[in-house]
Amino acid sequence: MPESRSRKKPAYTPPTAASSAPKPNPVWWVPVMLGLMVLGLLWVVTTYMSSTSFPIPGIGSWNLAVGFGLMLVGFVMTMRWR
Template sequence: MPESKSRKKAEYTPPPVKSSGPKVNPPWFVPVMLGLMLVGLAWIVVTYLSQSQYPIPGIDSWNLAIGGVLIVAGFIMTTRWR
């Protein structure tokens, strides 16, 4: 009975090693991140203390939305912080 030909398997080649070091954020990143969160908090506090008349007069409750967006933008930046 004839023998079957043996299959040649390709030799294992490991994936190339990434030589880049750890990524670092620019020096302005953390101050901007914290600044956005603090400005958003201050914006909301001023809105409540002035009964929705300030920081931008005439837009009433939208001042709360602006403060919330600033805070959320700061928290989104925390996901990119290394």
């Protein structure tokens, strides 16, 4: 009985794993994050101290929304901080 031919197939090599480690944040990330939180806090404090007439005189109580919005953006940035 004749012998069967062996296959000339290369051995299986698994694909190289891409580095799944999270990349570090840019250098400016933390100063901007902290700056937005502090600026929002100062905005809200200024609004309360001036009875909603400052920092932007024409918008009244919306000054609080601007201040809390700035703080919210800063806090959202903390979730992406590595």
